[in-house]
Amino acid sequence: MKVQISDREGRHHSVVWEQGQSLMEVLRDCDMVLALCGGNCICGTCHVYVDAETFARLPARNDEELAQLEQMKGFRPEASRLSCQIPFLHAREGMSVVLAPNE
Amino acid sequence: MANSVKTPYPQDLVWPAHLRPFDPLDHSIQADPFPYYQWMRENAPVLRTKTSLGEAWFLSRYRDVVGVLRNHKVFSSELYDPKKAPQVLFMDDPDHMRLRAAVAHVFTPKAVARLEEKIRNLAEGYFRPLLSSGVAEFVESFATPLTIDTIASLLGLPLSEADQFRRWSQDWGSYSGRLSGNSPGSPTDESGTMAFVEYMAKALEKVPAEGDSILSSIVRARAEGKMTDQEAKFFSLVLFTAGHETTTILMANGMIQLAEAPHLLSRLRDNPRDVPAFAEELARYKPPIHRLRRITTQEVEVAGHTIPARSHVRLLIVSANHDPEKFPNPEVFDLNRDTGGHLGYGFGIHSCLGAWLARLEARIVFELVAKTVSKIELYPDPSSAVVPFTGGSMSASGPKFLTLRLTPA
Numbered sequence: 001m002k003v004q005i006s007d008r009e010g011r012h013h014s015v016v017w018e019q020g021q022s023l024m025e026v027l028r029d030c031d032m033v034l035a036l037c038g039g040n041c042i043c044g045t046c047h048v049y050v051d052a053e054t055f056a057r058l059p060a061r062n063d064e065e066l067a068q069l070e071q072m073k074g075f076r077p078e079a080s081r082l083s084c085q086i087p088f089l090h091a092r093e094g095m096s097v098v099l100a101p102n103e
Numbered sequence: 104m105a106n107s108v109k110t111p112y113p114q115d116l117v118w119p120a121h122l123r124p125f126d127p128l129d130h131s132i133q134a135d136p137f138p139y140y141q142w143m144r145e146n147a148p149v150l151r152t153k154t155s156l157g158e159a160w161f162l163s164r165y166r167d168v169v170g171v172l173r174n175h176k177v178f179s180s181e182l183y184d185p186k187k188a189p190q191v192l193f194m195d196d197p198d199h200m201r202l203r204a205a206v207a208h209v210f211t212p213k214a215v216a217r218l219e220e221k222i223r224n225l226a227e228g229y230f231r232p233l234l235s236s237g238v239a240e241f242v243e244s245f246a247t248p249l250t251i252d253t254i255a256s257l258l259g260l261p262l263s264e265a266d267q268f269r270r271w272s273q274d275w276g277s278y279s280g281r282l283s284g285n286s287p288g289s290p291t292d293e294s295g296t297m298a299f300v301e302y303m304a305k306a307l308e309k310v311p312a313e314g315d316s317i318l319s320s321i322v323r324a325r326a327e328g329k330m331t332d333q334e335a336k337f338f339s340l341v342l343f344t345a346g347h348e349t350t351t352i353l354m355a356n357g358m359i360q361l362a363e364a365p366h367l368l369s370r371l372r373d374n375p376r377d378v379p380a381f382a383e384e385l386a387r388y389k390p391p392i393h394r395l396r397r398i399t400t401q402e403v404e405v406a407g408h409t410i411p412a413r414s415h416v417r418l419l420i421v422s423a424n425h426d427p428e429k430f431p432n433p434e435v436f437d438l439n440r441d442t443g444g445h446l447g448y449g450f451g452i453h454s455c456l457g458a459w460l461a462r463l464e465a466r467i468v469f470e471l472v473a474k475t476v477s478k479i480e481l482y483p484d485p486s487s488a489v490v491p492f493t494g495g496s497m498s499a500s501g502p503k504f505l506t507l508r509l510t511p512a
Contacts (some may be wrong), residue, residue, distance in 0.1 A: 014115065021430075034202065034207045042173060042451045043200075064173075 001088075002094040007032060017091045023048070024084035032099060039084035044068050047100035049079040050086075054095045058086065074100040110151050110160070111392070116209065118142070127161070127417065128154050128287065134491035136393055136500055140422035149408040154382050155466065156284050159415040160408075161394075165426035167406050168418045169444075172451040178397035178416060180453060182283035188296070190279055190341050192453060194199045202338055203456060205324035209257065209317050218227030218257070225252050228473055235351050238482055241358055241505045246468075247349040253464060254457075259316025260306055266335060271299035272344040273495060284415055285396055287402030289494065297341075304332075305338040317342060340493030342456075350461045352391035352492065353367040353382075354468050359489070360385060360436060360478040361472065362507065370438065371473035378473065380438045382465035386447030388436050393500040394423040395449065420446040421500070477493045478510035 005013045005027070024046040027033040031094045037043035041064045050058070054080065061069065062085075069080045080100065113124035126132060132139055143150055144163040152159050162168050171178045173383075180194050208214060229249050233239035244420040251265045258266075274295025281288030312326060319340055324330045328340065361368045371378055384503050395418040402412050410416065413483045423446050425433040430440065448455035455461070483490065487506035492499050 007119075028211050029213045031208050031211070033202055036207060036454075037202055037452050040173075040451055040454065040455050042175075072485075092468075 001091050001093055004094065005030070005032065006096070006098040008101060010097050012079065016083040017088065019088050021088055023083055023086040023091075024082070027083055027097075027099070028084055030097065033083065035084060037046075037084075040083060041065050041068060041082055044072050044082065044103065047072060047074065047103075048083045048099055049076055049098040050081055051096045052078070054090075054092060055079055055081070056088055057092070061085070072100070073103055108149075110149050110408045111147055112151050112153060116147055124180070124183075125152065125161075126151065126154065127152050127159065128156070130493040133493050133500060135495055136421065137400045137425075140393075140419050141425065143419070144422050146193035149406055154285065157415065159284075159417050160405075160410055160419045161419060162405060163419045163422035163426075164406070165423040165429040166445075168420060168423040169450060170405065171416060171418055172395075172446075172449070172453075174395060174403075175452055177400055177403050179400050180397060182285075182396055182398050184339075184416070187398055188279065189331075189337045191338060192341065192345075192411070193279070193283060196452065199452065201329060202334060205329055206317050206320050206338075206342065207296060207456065207489075208460060209320060210456050215460045215463050216254070218321040219463060220461075221469065222249075222253055222464060223471070225249055226464075226467050226471055230475070233396040234475055234509055235509075237510075238506065238508050241507050242351060242355050242502060243504065246348065249345035249468070250350045250354075250464065251403055254343055257317055257346070258306075258343055258459075259310050259314060259412070260343070268343065268347075271295050271302070272348055274339060275299060275344050276348070276495035276499070280404050280498070282416075283496075284397055286495065286497040299340050300336050303336045303343075305346075307335055307339060313512065346457055346460070346501065348457075350464050352499060353385065353461060353465055355467065355502045356389040357382070357385050357469060358472070358479060358505060358507060359481070359502065360389070360468075362481050364436060365478065367438070368473060368476070368479060371469060372477075375470055376475060377438050378466050378469045379462070380442075382462055383442045383445070383447075384436060384438055384450040385465070386461075387424045387430065387440075387442045387445035389501070390421060390424060390445075390447035391501050392449075392498050394419050394452075396499050398499075420449070432485070474511055476509050477512040478508075479508075480508040 001017045002014050003017050004030045005015050024035050034045040036045045065082050065085050069075050148164045150161045153236050179195050180193050182193050185194050229245050254261050264333045275294045275398050277289040278292035278296040280286030312322045321335050325335045397416045399410055399412055399414045405411050427433050448458040490504040492503040
């Protein structure tokens with residue numbers, strides 16, 4: 001499965017998402033996010049914006065994810081997700097992901 | 104905030120016959136804190152202590168410990184003025200994040216995977232003489248040199264000074280434990296730490312900025328103004344000590360586990376794919392660090408207890424890992440268990456930076472042990488009994504010396 005990533009410099013990458021990985025793990029393996037808390041929904045370093053179609057298909061953000069995102073300057077209610085909270089189950093061929101700015 | 108529950112001190116409670124009132128500075132309790140933590144979790148999940156170092160609040164239930172680790176704004180890591188000895192474990196964001204971000208790329212699962220062959224060669228080299236002699240001390244002759252060589256090579260330090268590194272690491276553990284109000288320290292803690300810092304300062308002058316070692320990353324971050332000179336020296340030192348002491352204890356705890364439960368060794372020999380599950384359950388069951396420290400930035404309520412601002416809070420992660428509310432039948436070492444959410448590598452923004460390196464080292468060692476050893480026994484001679492680790496920051500728990508009898512496969 002391949003997903004389209006735009007990095008913080010605006011460059012585009014087509015990246016393989018393997019079964020069993022969260023989206024954060026995909027991005028961490030490409031050295032694109034730090035994922036400092038290891039996927040505990042706390043640090044906000046794996047913050048991404050997903051395309052509208054993907055956003056609509058994903059399960060809603062839980063309280064912990066939303067609380068973390070709302071603290072972030074780059075929060076966009078209609079697109080922001082913590083990539084550690086997106087398992088392979090929700091991967092979709094060609095979906096597009098934009099890395100949020102580092103904070 | 105209403106103080107609905109009066110928080111007991113150890114002397115307010117009736118402790119069972121096999122335990123004394125809990126004393127956080129007691130070395131014999133540090134040697135085997137498990138029965139204390141179990142009793143506290145069931146009978147006094149929030150406990151206050153008063154020692155010569157001051158007061159502290161001990162939390163022993165999973166949900167309370169995780170609640171604190173999630174709430175890093177109220178439960179600060181800044182236990183002392185970071186200018187005195189800037190240490191990333193005792194810094195809050197954004198400073199903590201700034202330092203950590205400079206080296207995080209070296210510790211991702213993918214980055215550490217590149218070290219596998221090198222670590223395996225080192226492990227085989229150190230293990231061969233143990234196996235051929237049959238009876239061997241595991242900590243000093245195997246786990247310590249292996250983990251020191253690994254982190255030293257990752258940092259870009261020479262391997263020839265391992266003994267000195269080990270002594271300095273112990274001094275640093277005592278020194279930072281003293282500064283953070285967790286331990287009384289030791290006579291050589293400050294002088295040893297300062298010698299270690301100076302050593303790191305010289306090492307940082309020697310490494311090339313364009314290299315791929317951790318020290319090179321730190322030199323670059325310093326040159327870019329992302330780290331002060333003082334932070335660079337202490338960060339190098341912290342990464343070094345964190346990179347070997349805890350992993351050494353994890354390996355030694357694993358050998359004890361395999362000695363006490365021989366069926367686990369057979370299972371790992373027959374199913375080497377279970378080794379990662381063994382290493383993960385080990386980090387749940389007997390993590391090398393048994394307590395973490397925080398300080399409150401404001402008055403806060405935990406499980407009905409009101410903790411005032413500027414209170415020292417101790418998080419008993421070993422106890423949380425044995426909380427049946429989170430891990431059913433917690434006293435069973437179970438390779439099929441879902442260990443998700445265990446706190447052996449911490450939790451939250453300060454969770455162990457080197458966790459993937461530790462997992463890799465543990466996997467390599469226990470794969471090697473499962474392949475080459477058919478039986479592990481604790482050496483029965485009382486003069487070679489297991490010596491527990493005591494002192495330091497009072498936060499580590501595990502063997503300091505461990506003599507084993509190994510039967511080759």
